[in-house]
Amino acid sequence: MLRAFAILLLFASPALAQSGGHQGHGTAAAGDAPSTRAYKQANDKMHRDMSIRFSGDADRDFVAGMIAHHQGAIDMAKVVLQHGKDAEIRKLAHEIIAAQEKEIAQMKEWQAKRR
DSSP, rough: OOHHHHHHHHHHHHHHHTTTTSSSTTTOTTSSSSHHHHHHHHHHHHHHHOOOOOOOHHHHHHHHHHHHHHHHHHHEEEEEEEHOOHHHHHHHHHHHHHHHHHHHHHHHHHHHOOO
16 A cells, blocks of 8 residues: 555656645646656546535544545556557556555445445
């Protein structure tokens, strides 16, 4: 999980640095490369989905936000699989998808037990 989070930060950091915050940092521009547009779309979706209604229950709120966060990692890994060429990074993307899907399933199971 920590490795996936580090990769997520790696991809998100340039966009955050350029924007100075979360608002508007992912908006795709006409001149962007296809991979850049795809990363920005994935990043925008992740941040929208992470805007959860907080319950005051730290465990519930963590799980709700992390499901969206993990899905964002999956979506970004799929971008590198579509556009990337480096074998090591493509392997890492496959590993991230598998790990994050497993953790999402675990978190959804946890949520289902507590409804």
